[in-house]
Each structure stands twice: as structure tokens, then as C-alpha cells.
Amino acid sequence: MKPSIGLTTCLRPTEDVHHRVKQMLADETIHFVYVSRQKKSIEQLHQEMGLPILVVDKRRLDLYPIGQSTSFFFHPSSAVFRIKQIDAGGKDPLVAIGQLSEGMRVLDCTLGLGADAIVMSHAVGETGQVTGLESRTETAYVVKEGLQRWTESYAPITEAMRRIDVHMKHHLAFLKECPDDSFDVIYFDPMFEQTVTESTHLDPLRTLANYESLSNAAIEQARRVARTCIILKAHFESPLFEQYGFKRLRRKTSKLHYGVIEL
Numbered sequence: 001m002k003p004s005i006g007l008t009t010c011l012r013p014t015e016d017v018h019h020r021v022k023q024m025l026a027d028e029t030i031h032f033v034y035v036s037r038q039k040k041s042i043e044q045l046h047q048e049m050g051l052p053i054l055v056v057d058k059r060r061l062d063l064y065p066i067g068q069s070t071s072f073f074f075h076p077s078s079a080v081f082r083i084k085q086i087d088a089g090g091k092d093p094l095v096a097i098g099q100l101s102e103g104m105r106v107l108d109c110t111l112g113l114g115a116d117a118i119v120m121s122h123a124v125g126e127t128g129q130v131t132g133l134e135s136r137t138e139t140a141y142v143v144k145e146g147l148q149r150w151t152e153s154y155a156p157i158t159e160a161m162r163r164i165d166v167h168m169k170h171h172l173a174f175l176k177e178c179p180d181d182s183f184d185v186i187y188f189d190p191m192f193e194q195t196v197t198e199s200t201h202l203d204p205l206r207t208l209a210n211y212e213s214l215s216n217a218a219i220e221q222a223r224r225v226a227r228t229c230i231i232l233k234a235h236f237e238s239p240l241f242e243q244y245g246f247k248r249l250r251r252k253t254s255k256l257h258y259g260v261i262e263l
């Protein structure tokens with residue numbers, strides 16, 4: 001069953017905001033329950049509806065999980081400086097490990113805020129394709145909409161965001177439906193319990209994420225569906241590297257390591 005989300009406007013909605021709300025209410029991928037804002041606070045709306053509240057603003061969507069007064073909203077976070085660094089001739093470890101180049105097809109099985117997907121989309125360019133999967137419906141909705149609407153002053157970032165194809169789906173269900181060798185690279189970046197200071201950009205995601213670990217079945221399917229490699233990003237103490245046979249690429253300056261299964 002689709003989760004229900006309370007939908008309302010910012011305190012001073014424009015015609016555009018009302019129009020956007022109408023469009024969203026017609027979207028059958030998600031079950032919105034409209035509530036008129038009438039100057040009510042988020043806390044009042046939470047109490048009244050007993051649901052997470054999504055606020056439509058002129059510029060963005062703000063999602064307030066029940067009991068939270070700070071919102072989750074889309075922004076390209078670390079993708080901005082990573083892409084600028086690549087374009088200035090620098091190296092990005094994820095792009096290097098996947099040997100990502102123009103025209104490749106990538107499946108990001110754990111989309112989250114989409115920062116890694118944006119960097120990979122930039123690397124595979126207009127002739128390539130990045131597909132992003134997110135199993136938490138409300139997270140996927142906010143990120144999918146943000147990727148289509150957020151505009152960065154550096155155009156290649158905006159273009160990379162627009163090209164990402166987002167699906168609100170559990171990666172195992174999606175992988176099972178994929179033909180053999182249908183992606184070049186498959187990427188997993190599951191949640192971990194340890195808070196890593198270099199991942200503070202993920203803080204707003206913490207109450208809105210699926211914390212399932214990587215399953216045997218998902219790795220088995222990924223081995224069938226990926227053509228060149230499977231990449232894992234995880235905390236350096238994660239048992240997943242050894243458990244699934246990822247060759248670990250140590251990073252001296254980071255608690256987050258990458259691992260690769262070459263196919």
C-alpha cells in the first residue's frame with residue numbers, strides 16, 4: 001500500500017504553488033491528502049493529520065516527518081564541488097573505480113539524496129544513462145522532483161540532474177525484472193548506523209531512509225545484471241566487503257571505502 005502524506009502550501013502561496021499542488025494531487029504514484037494551510041504551524045498540521053507533511057513552496061518541496069520541525073529537501077550537495085573538480089581536471093574516486101565514461105549505463109541501487117548519481121550522470125554524459133532506485137516513497141518523490149527542478153548556476157550540473165531516471169522501488173524487485181547485462185555498472189551505498197562526520201549532508205535523510213543491509217539475493221541479481229562491475233561504498237569497518245567478496249580500495253583520508261567486484 002502507498003504511504004499517505006499530508007500535502008499543503010507555504011504560508012503565502014502564489015498561483016504557481018496552487019497549480020503545482022493540483023498537479024501533485026493528480027499523481028497516482030503517491031497518496032497525498034490535501035490540507036489547507038490557513039496559517040497553521042507544521043506542528044499543528046502533524047497533530048491534526050497524524051501524517052508526515054509535504055509543503056509546496058515557490059522553489060522546492062519541504063518534507064516534515066512526524067515529530068520533526070526541520071525539513072528534508074533536495075539539494076545537489078557534494079555533487080556540486082565534485083563535478084567542478086572533475087571538470088577542472090581532478091579525479092573523483094567513484095568515477096575512477098567504475099571507469100565511467102561517455103555512453104555507459106549505470107544503475108544506482110541506493111539513490112538517497114542523489115549526489116553520487118549526479119556525479120555519475122555527469123561522467124556518462126548525454127549518451128549514457130543513470131537510473132536511480134529509492135525504496136522510501138516520500139524520499140524518492142522529493143529527490144525525483146528536485147532533480148527535475150533545481151537549477152545550478154553551473155549548467156553541466158543541472159543537465160546531469162535532469163538526465164537521471166528515478167524509480168520509487170526496492171532494488172531487489174527492480175533487479176529481478178532486468179535482463180542479463182542490461183547495465184554496465186551497478187552501485188550500492190547502503191545506510192550504516194555509524195554517523196560519519198564526512199556524511200553530514202545525509203543527516204536530513206536519517207529518519208527517511210531504508211536501513212536494510214545488502215542482501216545475498218541483491219548481489220546475486222547484480223552479478224547477472226551488471227556487465228563490467230559492481231561497486232559498494234561503505235564504512236571502513238563494514239563487514240559487507242568481505243561478506244560479498246568486494247575488492248576493497250582503501251582511502252587514507254576517508255572513513256568511507258569503496259569496494260569493487262569486477263565481472
Ligand SMILES: C[S@@+](CC[C@H](N)C(=O)[O-])C[C@H]1O[C@@H](n2cnc3c(N)ncnc32)[C@H](O)[C@@H]1O
Nearest residue numbers: 110112113114115116134135170171189209210
Ligand atoms: C546512504 S544513502 C545513499 C546516498 C547517496 N549515494 C547519495 O549520494 O546521496 C542510502 C539510500 O538508499 C536507500 N535504500 C536502502 N535500501 C534500499 C533498497 N533496497 N532499494 C532502494 N533504495 C534503498 C535508503 O532509503 C537511502 O535513501
